[in-house]
């Protein structure tokens with residue numbers, strides 16, 4: 134499906150950028166994978182394919198509104214994973 138493929142390209146970039154900028158979360162692969170999975174699960178059910186198509190068009194051109202949706206989801210996921218890390 135086109136929407137989830139596009140999200141799966143956009144969200145990992147946001148995860149890398151935001152995890153690197155937040156000292157309270159580990160930047161190990163386990164934590165980044167957890168943040169990515171949580172972010173995608175929050176983003177995918179929240180929009181119709183029509184809405185997501187519009188959002189992703191904005192993302193393509195780096196418009197603030199589309200990026201903000203992804204940023205908010207990733208930041209929320211970072212807080213969850215930082216408080217409940219699965220790494221040993």
Ligand SMILES: [Zn+2]
Nearest residue numbers: 159161164220
């Ligand atoms: Zn970790």
